Amino acid sequence: MFGDMMGMMNKLKEAQAKVEETKKRLNTVTLEEKSSDNLLSVNITANREIKNISISDELLKDKEQLEDYLILTLNKAIAQATKINEAELGAAAKDGLPNIPGMDMFK
Structure with missing residues (x-):
């Protein structure tokens, strides 16, 4: 039992x-x-x-037009x-988690 717990703890550390x-x-x-008219461009990382x-x-x-453009484009x-951030972090967390019955959080 403790071996399984240690294995799970190691898996959790790997996931982290x-x-x-x-x-x-x-x-x-x-x-x-x-x-849409290319008057404003924003570069952002996947970490926002x-x-x-x-x-x-x-x-x-x-x-006023600039403010509207900034709000919409940002x-x-x-x-x-x-969207990219959540997909990537979700995949990384799911791949590293141990298989615990009943804990299918990422379906």
Whole structure:
């Protein structure tokens, strides 16, 4: 019984290490989201850290329009990054977890 517990504890530590490695790797995955007319571009990591925002001169003339563009494009970029982040971290956690009957959390 204790051997099984030690094995499970080791598996959990391995899973935690895989998740941490995945988090570090996701810092290097960069996504780009653009407005439909390409006047605004946002670069974001899969860990949802904004790296760059590019704004056309045309948008700088209209504060209200720029604010609208920023909200829409940033929200799309964050949603895209979140989708990748959750899928990658979920896969890393599932692969490293021990097989415990009744604990099928990631189905």
